[in-house]
Every structure is written in structure tokens, then in C-alpha cells.
Amino acid sequence: MTASLASPALSAADFKSEYRPVWCPGCGHYSVLSSVTKALAELGLRREEVAVISGIGCSSRIPAYTSVYGFHSVHGRALPVAIGLKVARPDLAVIVAGGDGDGYSIGGNHFLHACRRNVDLTYVVMDNQVYGMTKGQASPTTPADWDRSKLTPRGTGVSPFHPLAVALAAGANFIARCYAGDPNGTARVITEAMRHPGFSMVQVLSQCVTYQPEQKEWKTTVRKADITTTSHADLAARWLMADDGLSTGVMYVGNRPVYRPELQQTCEIDDLEQAFVV
Amino acid sequence: MAGRTVSIAITGAGGAGVMTVAQMLLDATAKAGLYGLMGRSSGPQIRGGEVAAFLRLGVEPVECLDDRFDVMVALDWLNVERFSAELALDADSLIFCDEDGGEPPARIIATGARLVPLALQKAVKSLPGGRLNMLGLGVVAAILGLSEAAVGEIVAKGLGKRGQEAIDNGMTGVRAGMAMLQAVDTTPYHLTPAEAGAGQRWNISGNEAAGLGSVRGGIRFVAAYPITPATEILEWLAPNLEKVGGVLVQAEDELASINMIIGASFGGTPSLTATSGPGLALMMESIGLAVASETPIVVIDVMRGGPSTGIPTKSEQADLNIALYGLHGDAPHVVTAASSIADCLFTAQWSVHLAEQLQVPVLVLTDQLLGQSRAIIDRPADLAFIGRRETAQAGLENYRRYAVTASGVSPMAIPGTAGGEYVADGLEHSELGRPSGSVEDHNQQLDKRARKLESFDYGRHWADIEGDGPLAVVTWGSSAACAREACERAAALGIHTRLISLRLLAPVQTERFDAAMAGVERVLVVEQSHSRQFHRYLRAHYDLPRDIRVLSRPGPLPIRPGEVLEHIRSWS
Numbered sequence: 001m002t003a004s005l006a007s008p009a010l011s012a013a014d015f016k017s018e019y020r021p022v023w024c025p026g027c028g029h030y031s032v033l034s035s036v037t038k039a040l041a042e043l044g045l046r047r048e049e050v051a052v053i054s055g056i057g058c059s060s061r062i063p064a065y066t067s068v069y070g071f072h073s074v075h076g077r078a079l080p081v082a083i084g085l086k087v088a089r090p091d092l093a094v095i096v097a098g099g100d101g102d103g104y105s106i107g108g109n110h111f112l113h114a115c116r117r118n119v120d121l122t123y124v125v126m127d128n129q130v131y132g133m134t135k136g137q138a139s140p141t142t143p144a145d146w147d148r149s150k151l152t153p154r155g156t157g158v159s160p161f162h163p164l165a166v167a168l169a170a171g172a173n174f175i176a177r178c179y180a181g182d183p184n185g186t187a188r189v190i191t192e193a194m195r196h197p198g199f200s201m202v203q204v205l206s207q208c209v210t211y212q213p214e215q216k217e218w219k220t221t222v223r224k225a226d227i228t229t230t231s232h233a234d235l236a237a238r239w240l241m242a243d244d245g246l247s248t249g250v251m252y253v254g255n256r257p258v259y260r261p262e263l264q265q266t267c268e269i270d271d272l273e274q275a276f277v278v
Numbered sequence: 279m280a281g282r283t284v285s286i287a288i289t290g291a292g293g294a295g296v297m298t299v300a301q302m303l304l305d306a307t308a309k310a311g312l313y314g315l316m317g318r319s320s321g322p323q324i325r326g327g328e329v330a331a332f333l334r335l336g337v338e339p340v341e342c343l344d345d346r347f348d349v350m351v352a353l354d355w356l357n358v359e360r361f362s363a364e365l366a367l368d369a370d371s372l373i374f375c376d377e378d379g380g381e382p383p384a385r386i387i388a389t390g391a392r393l394v395p396l397a398l399q400k401a402v403k404s405l406p407g408g409r410l411n412m413l414g415l416g417v418v419a420a421i422l423g424l425s426e427a428a429v430g431e432i433v434a435k436g437l438g439k440r441g442q443e444a445i446d447n448g449m450t451g452v453r454a455g456m457a458m459l460q461a462v463d464t465t466p467y468h469l470t471p472a473e474a475g476a477g478q479r480w481n482i483s484g485n486e487a488a489g490l491g492s493v494r495g496g497i498r499f500v501a502a503y504p505i506t507p508a509t510e511i512l513e514w515l516a517p518n519l520e521k522v523g524g525v526l527v528q529a530e531d532e533l534a535s536i537n538m539i540i541g542a543s544f545g546g547t548p549s550l551t552a553t554s555g556p557g558l559a560l561m562m563e564s565i566g567l568a569v570a571s572e573t574p575i576v577v578i579d580v581m582r583g584g585p586s587t588g589i590p591t592k593s594e595q596a597d598l599n600i601a602l603y604g605l606h607g608d609a610p611h612v613v614t615a616a617s618s619i620a621d622c623l624f625t626a627q628w629s630v631h632l633a634e635q636l637q638v639p640v641l642v643l644t645d646q647l648l649g650q651s652r653a654i655i656d657r658p659a660d661l662a663f664i665g666r667r668e669t670a671q672a673g674l675e676n677y678r679r680y681a682v683t684a685s686g687v688s689p690m691a692i693p694g695t696a697g698g699e700y701v702a703d704g705l706e707h708s709e710l711g712r713p714s715g716s717v718e719d720h721n722q723q724l725d726k727r728a729r730k731l732e733s734f735d736y737g738r739h740w741a742d743i744e745g746d747g748p749l750a751v752v753t754w755g756s757s758a759a760c761a762r763e764a765c766e767r768a769a770a771l772g773i774h775t776r777l778i779s780l781r782l783l784a785p786v787q788t789e790r791f792d793a794a795m796a797g798v799e800r801v802l803v804v805e806q807s808h809s810r811q812f813h814r815y816l817r818a819h820y821d822l823p824r825d826i827r828v829l830s831r832p833g834p835l836p837i838r839p840g841e842v843l844e845h846i847r848s849w850s
Contacts, residue, residue, distance in 0.1 A: 019712065048696045053541065056704075063701045064713065069693040070701035071544055072713075073537065074567050080501075080534040084541030084549070085693075087527060088499045092545065092693055113530035265523030269494060272518050276480035276490075278308040278654065 009044050012037040017067045022058070028180030028206030028215075029059050032126050035178075035204075036095065037066065038187035043093070043194060050093045053082040055107060057099040058133050059126035059206065076106030079114040079123070086119050087261060093194060094120075100127040104140040104161050111163075115170035115199055117259045122193045122200040125163065126180070128208035128215065136211035148211075163203055165240045168233055168252055173198030175236065175252040179222045180206040182248070189250060198258040205246070218246070225249035283336035284467045285344040286418060287365055290353030292320065292327040295411030298436065300331030301652070302415055305432045306424050307335050308481055308654045311471030315340040315619075317651040319361050319834070320591050328357035330364065335422065337472045339655060341618050341759035345840035347371055348467060349421055350391070352382070353398070353410050359383040364835060367391040372462075374417055396458045405454060407447030416455020423468035426453065478657040484622040484648035485510035488578055489518065491623035492550050495630025496665035497576065498524030499549040501538035503531055503557060506590040507646040508580040511552040536561040536568075536577070543573050544702055546692035548634055548665045552578040555597050556587065558641075562604045565639045569609040569727065571702040572680065572688070574633040574640075574667060578626065581645040581755075583833045592834030593646035595755050595806040598815060601641045602784055610728045612640040613784040617742065617758035619653040625781060627663050628739060634665030636730050637687060643783075645806075647756040647836060670698045678709040682722055686730025731785045740782035743794050747774035749850060750795060753804040754780045754812055757837055761804045764842030773850045786819040800825040802845055808832035 015037035050068035054060035056075035063070025140161035178186040193200035207215035225247035236252035321327035369390035377395035402408040539549035583589030616625040674697035691698025758779035805812035
């Protein structure tokens with residue numbers, strides 16, 4: 001992650017591709033795309049040294065709308081693809097992006113272990129509490145009484161998942177919540193997350209105007225968290241568990257050991273066979 | 279041909295040290311200039327279950343177990359009946375057992391083998407630090423006519439970490455064991471090496487060989503989840519990859535493993551995972567992702583008894599169908615199979631080469647029999663296969679990641695390459711990599727992905743073809759070694775056959791197969807699966823003569839060369 005001296009710094013617009021997103025008008029993901037590209041510009045990165053990795057879902061379409069390297073993989077597997085890439089190529093800046101269903105449901109196990117492993121990645125979850133691409137089913141963050149899906153006509157009857165509390169407990173090194181209605185604030189947090197070593201978890205409340213139209217209310221209900229960023233996991237945990245999920249800010253910046261294997265050759269390949277010689 | 283060999287089974291309760299003894303014996307015979315093969319059969323218990331080591335030692339290279347055991351050494355009778363079906367004994371076999379060990383199981387007695395009771399447990403109690411397995415080692419060393427010095431060297435090496443006292447006690451046990459056989463004529467079991475010191479020899483397992491072949495082919499990133507019987511590949515790779523600047527990540531599950539290697543390979547690092555049937559089933563979706571995104575990866579499947587958890591510790595060749603047909607959609611990929619312990623090295627290295635060259639997933643099939651057996655082999659020849667991926671160089675303009683080319687292979691931009699930025703995608707896409715559901719793009723990309731595999735020249739390595747005759751024995755994987763020995767025994771009887779052992783199972787090699795079958799009138803198919811998966815595969819893809827017989831049965835009972843020979847004889 002070093003800025004090139006030879007070429008001029010890139011603007012946020014330089015990090016966008018010419019493709020038109022599949023997203024609905026008013027979707028929060030447009031704003032997240034802007035925030036991600038602003039962060040890349042702010043960090044002074046070149047296109048070729050960044051990779052955006054995603055799974056499947058509306059928000060997982062984001063790599064194609066950037067001008068950097070990307071991998072639009074399969075449902076739920078963005079994190080392991082990104083971990084493999086970052087471990088093999090520690091020189092790259094790697095962002096993982098996706099939605100609440102992709103990350104917490106089908107990819108839930110990877111989420112836990114990505115937090116634990118603490119590879120230097122930034123995970124941006126565009127959380128709209130619904131599966132948009134399959135036309136409006138409940139996700140792990142959908143309220144238990146949400147009854148507008150044909151799959152769960154009486155509501156899910158299942159308590160919503162608490163992604164940030166889980167991330168904290170599982171070992172993530174940076175934990176923040178943002179709101180798509182504040183693209184500059186979100187860009188600042190993503191920038192900070194990318195600068196911080198280890199696994200950075202950024203939940204973005206990103207409204208789905210089609211299947212969760214009441215999320216338009218977030219304009220008035222979402223507010224800045226009344227906290228100071230802490231490096232004490234116990235304080236962060238207490239605060240997260242007391243919050244209603246609509247406060248934004250950086251809740252936890254930790255100093256947990258980062259998983260970063262050394263890739264140093266110390267012996268010739270031909271020497272490996274000596275162990276087998278009779 | 280295996281030449282003159284001696285086959286020995288050593289059995290005992292898990293934790294009794296059966297495998298230690300067998301490993302030491304294999305080392306000692308190798309030191310004596312002999313060849314050998316050591317297989318294992320064990321139950322699911324981690325400790326206290328049943329363990330059998332199967333040794334076949336000879337003056338020439340040994341690739342499979344024999345039809346029967348000359349000698350069995352039963353350290354105890356505790357759980358022997360659980361694998362008595364795998365202990366091929368007869369009236370000419372000798373069984374050494376403890377005189378106070380009680381009655382052998384009825385099934386053992388029924389074989390008619392001659393029992394030779396020894397005072398094993400008494401000696402264990404009377405000797406300082408006496409261990410049953412060291413007595414057993416002495417017994418077998420005496421049977422084979424190995425010198426005390428040869429055994430001593432191996433014991434010192436094996437027990438060296440535990441100090442001089444452990445070595446002394448071990449050798450006291452070995453000498454006591456050897457002394458017990460003074461009254462028995464063991465000369466029929468003595469082996470003399472044909473020529474001593476004829477080049478370097480290795481003691482290696484199939485799993486280790488697969489690991490070494492992978493690294494030689496260029497693999498530098500491995501992500502995997504532990505699973506029997508593939509774990510030894512990972513245990514070998516973890517420290518050795520590190521030495522050559524690579525890394526092994528233990529993933530949270532097989533879904534993570536396969537996707538981690540896809541990510542690492544997208545980053546330009548040749549990548550691999552190793553697993554067994556249940557893990558392969560979990561990986562299938564993302565192997566399809568590697569096909570669609572044209573990301574080179576290698577997946578080694580060390581097959582075990584299935585379906586489901588099946589028989590994790592024992593061998594079967596029944597993952598052929600899932601390897602060939604388990605992907606959804608039209609998903610051309612490569613399936614290879616190793617046909618011997620040494621060939622695990624060759625096939626793994628070749629598979630890395632194919633994956634990188636063709637930007638495709640390669641599934642490598644081995645099995646428990648190959649993976650967890652050890653053999654003394656001549657040092658394999660160095661191979662020229664190195665993974666070489668065609669990459670796009672910096673300064674690109676209007677780069678098309680999935681450009682339609684004559685070969686079907688498109689230069690791949692590796693992250694870090696300016697101007698090559700693209701998004702790899704599991705969605706169908708245009709040449710640019712842009713998601714597309716159009717008829718034209720789908721047809722174009724399907725054609726391209728099929729063409730790159732079909733137009734590639736796989737060379738002579740697609741199969742091993744040996745001998746000539748109107749009867750062809752067509753086989754694959756671990757069944758090949760016993761089929762080969764059967765063909766050699768038949769030739770010694772004046773019956774000439776052609777052996778065709780397939781190393782490349784997909785894409786199918788129709789023209790090459792037709793050429794290999796020229797003049798063949800009858801086909802004997804040899805495989806280890808209940809539903810005759812290999813036979814059905816041959817029927818589906820190749821023209822075969824009408825006259826076909828199939829020798830097929832499920833694991834874990836291995837097919838013996840004598841059975842194949844019987845089929846050949848009865849049909850000639």
C-alpha cells in the first residue's frame with residue numbers, strides 16, 4: 001500500500017467503473033460505493049493494488065462498479081476468498097463487501113473465523129435486514145415479527161443476529177457502524193478501518209427502499225453514538241449490548257495479534273526430498 | 279515384476295506399537311537393500327482399537343500386497359476378528375502369537391495356518407522396560423534373517439529421542455524376540471538383495487509423495503481442513519511449504535479451504551487443497567466457481583469408503599462419479615488419478631502443471647491404500663512439469679480477461695498489474711468479465727472453456743499402456759498395481775495381455791483410447807467400487823468390444839493380483 005510518486009493521485013471517480021449498478025433507485029448501496037471509492041482515493045492507492053471481494057446478493061455486485069481488481073464469488077464465501085488472497089498477497093489492500101444474508105447466514109461460520117483469524121482485511125457489510133436479490137425474504141438481522149415475506153408469513157419468530165457483538169466476541173480488531181445516508185462519514189470510517197491492522201468490521205445501515213421501505217425512516221432515527229472509541233473489549237461489549245442498533249460510530253479499536261504468515265524461502269525445493277532418502 | 283517376496287501381517291491393539299514396528303521393519307529392510315510396501319488397516323478408535331500392518335518385502339520393487347500372508351505376528355488377539363477378512367491366511371502360513379494369549383478367533387483357526395506360540399508376555403514382564411512391540415520386531419527380524427546390527431541401527435534412530443536407556447531396552451527386547459525363533463526354520467523367508475546399493479532409494483508414503491509433487495509443481499499456498507485419510511498430505515506440507523516460502527492455512531471447514539485457495543490463486547499463487555470424499559462434496563460449488571472464473575486450483579481427494587462418513591480409515595475407488603460429474607452446469611474440468619505410491623508424486627506435479635496451464639480446477643484422485651501406505655522406491659526421475667500460467671503483462675489497454683482465443687486460454691492479469699484490473703466472476707460473463715445472461719456470451723464462454731481442455735495435448739501421460747495381447751485389462755488408480763502384477767504373472771504363464779491404466783480421466787481421450795485398444799478383442803475392467811463406476815464411465819465415453827468382464831467390489835478388501843490372474847486365465 002504505497003502511493004506512486006510517478007502518477008498523480010486518483011480521485012474517488014477514478015475508482016468507479018462505467019457499469020450501471022443493478023440496484024433500485026434510492027438503494028443505500030450507491031452511497032456505500034461512493035464511500036468505498038472515496039476511501040481508496042483518500043488512502044492514495046493505485047487501482048492495481050486494491051482488490052474488492054464479494055459473495056452473492058445485491059450489495060455483492062459492488063466489485064464490478066469499481067475499477068480495481070475484484071472477485072464476485074459465490075454466496076457466503078467472500079471472506080475465505082479474501083483471506084486466501086491477502087495471506088498469499090500481503091502487499092494488496094483487500095476489501096470484502098457484501099450483505100447481511102451473505103455474511104451472517106450462509107457465510108456465518110466464515111464470519112466467526114475471519115474475526116478470530118484477524119487477517120488484515122476490511123469487511124463492509126451493507127446491512128438492510130432483507131434478502132433483496134431473491135425478492136424480499138427475512139435475513140439474520142430481520143426483526144422477529146417482520147411478516148411481509150411469503151416464506152415467513154407470521155414473522156421469523158427468531159431473534160435477530162447482533163453482528164457487531166458477535167464480531168467483538170469472535171476477535172475482530174476494529175468495529176464500527178455507519179449509515180449509508182452519511183457517505184462522507186462512512187468514507188472516513190472505511191479509511192480508518194483500512195488503516196487499522198487486522199480484521200476491521202464495518203456494518204453499514206444501507207436501506208432497502210423496495211422490501212424494507214420503513215428504513216427510509218433511518219434518516220431521522222439513526223444518530224451518532226454517544227461513546228468514545230475504546231480499546232477495551234469489555235466496555236465495547238457492554239455498550240453494544242445496550243444499544244438499539246441505530247447508533248453509528250467506531251466502537252472498538254483493538255490491538256489483537258494479526259494473522260500474517262511470513263513467506264520466506266529458507267531452503268531449496270530439492271532439499272525437501274532428503275527426508276525420504278533411505 | 280515383484281519377484282520373490284515375503285508377506286507379513288502384524289496385528290495388535292491400537293497403541294501397542296504395531297505401526298512403529300512395521301515402520302522400523304520397512305526401514306531395516308530398506309537398509310538391507312530390499313524393497314518393500316507397508317499398508318495399514320485400522321479401526322475408528324484413536325487408541326485401543328485394532329491395528330494391522332501389512333508388509334510385503336522383496337528383492338524387486340513392490341507396488342501392491344500379495345494374495346496371502348506368509349507370516350502373521352499377533353501381538354494379541356484382542357480385536358483381530360474385526361479385520362480377519364483382510365488377513366488372507368492359509369495352511370502354509372505361520373502365525374506367531376503369545377502362548378498365554380488365549381485362543382485365536384475361530385476364523386483364524388479355520389484358515390489352517392500353523393500356530394507357533396511364543397513366550398512373549400512372559401518376556402515383557404521379565405525384561406527391563408520390556409515392550410511387546412520390540413519383541414515382535416525381533417521375531418520378524420529373525421524370520422526375515424535381518425542382522426541384529428541392521429535392526430539396531432533403525433532402533434537407535436527410532437528411539438533416539440527417548441535416550442540411550444530406551445534404545446538399550448528396545449534392543450534387549452529385539453534380541454529376546456530373535457532368540458525365540460532359534461528353534462524355527464525361517465530360511466524360506468530370508469531375502470537376499472539382487473544388487474546392493476543400486477542408486478538412491480526413498481521410503482515414502484503416497485500422501486507424502488503427493489505433497490512433494492505439489493510443491494515441485496509450484497504450489498505455494500494450501501488451505502485445508504483435517505480429514506482422514508488425507509491429513510498426512512497436510513502434515514507434510516505445513517512445515518515443508520514454509521521452508522520454500524509458501525504457507526498452509528488450516529481453515530474452519532472445507533467450504534473455506536476451497537475458497538481460500540481460489541482467492542490465493544486469483545492473487546497469482548499456485549494453490550491446492552487436499553481432502554477426502556465428504557470434504558470434496560462440500561467443495562463442489564466452488565470448484566464450479568473456479569471453472570467459471572477460470573482460476574487454476576488443484577484438489578487432491580484421498581478416497582475412502584463412502585457414502586457419507588462411510589469407512590474413513592479404509593480404501594475405496596468410489597469418488598470417481600462425484601469427481602467427474604459432481605459439478606452443476608456444463609463445467610469442464612480435469613480429473614487425474616495416481617496409480618501407485620510413486621505415481622502420487624508424478625500425478626500431483628503433472629496436475630499442478632495442467633491446472634496452471636489451462637486455468638482450470640484439477641481434481642486428483644488417490645485413495646487410502648496409496649495415501650497411507652509406505653514403500654521403498656527407487657528415487658523417481660526429475661520431472662519437467664512446472665506450473666506456468668499465461669499472464670497479462672503491465673501496460674494493458676482494453677484488457678479482456680476472458681478473451682476468446684484459439685486455444686481457449688486467455689492471459690490472466692494478476693493483481694498488481696496496472697491496466698489489468700478486472701472482476702473474476704462466477705456469473706456468466708462477457709470477454710471483459712462483465713456479468714452477462716446473453717445467449718451469445720454464454721455460448722462463447724462455454725465453447726472457450728471446453729475448447730481449452732479439448733485442444734490441449736496431454737501427451738503420453740494420459741495412461742500407462744503395457745504389453746500386448748487380445749485381452750486388455752483396463753483399470754485405474756490403486757487397482758492398477760495388482761492388475762499389473764497379474765498381467766506379469768500371466769505373461770510368465772505364456773498368456774499375453776495389454777494393461778491400460780488411465781491417469782487422465784477427464785477430459786476423455788477418445789482417439790488415444792481407440793489407438794490403445796487396437797487389436798483388443800476382450801476387456802477385463804478392474805476397479806474397487808460397488809456400482810462399477812469405472813466400468814460405467816468407460817461404457818459412457820469409449821468404444822469397447824462387446825466382450826467385457828468386470829472385476830469390481832467395494833472396499834475395504836483390496837483386489838489381489840491372484841484374483842485378476844484367475845480372471846485372465848479363465849478367459850484365455
